[in-house]
Amino acid sequence: GQQVMQIPQYQHVQEGEDFTTYCNSSTTLSNIQWYKQRPGGHPVFLIQLVKSGEVKKQKRLTFQFGEAKKNSSLHITATQTTDVGTYFCAALSGNTPLVFGKGTRLSVIA
């Protein structure tokens, strides 16, 4: 079935450094969503990307959807300790339910 590869699995950064996680699919996606799960918490919806080449920003977070709609990235500028958590991409293709990537766990060293 549909699979979404997400890298890296872990990322440790110094506070103030940038962070990027990538999501790739072998097939064209209808849309892609990003979620954040804090330690001990539940996934929280961040954003949905639908259009080819789409770029959306939320404060220090920048989300991109590839031109071929097969990949996406989440970039955080100048990380803060509040950014700690696991970031999941989740993809929709056709009538199938969301398929989650394995997530990237971000730790930020103050």
Added chain:
Amino acid sequence: DTEVTQTPKHLVMGMTNKKSLKCEQHMGHRAMYWYKQKAKKPPELMFVYSYEKLSINESVPSRFSPECPNSSLLNLHLHALQPEDSALYLCASSPLPLGEGGEQYFGPGTRLTVT
């Protein structure tokens, strides 16, 4: 009301017990989901209800039995579980029915331990 609620928050049950997990949303969402999440893993889809009808059952063992009494409520009945079923059980809802996209709103989850 913009949240999904789940009860109980924690549940410890023996392998012969019968228990139920409850989920509620009052956002008028058309699709509701049950996920199972093991530590350091992504949520794993179990069931999808769209317009109160079971649309997807991801080959879940029959010891898990979902129920959607109305558009706001979703239950997961548990019977004869195994220790490996211990996990965080997440409920989610989406404003659009299955197949039409739409973000998912997750509840806080029920942390289940099977002894």
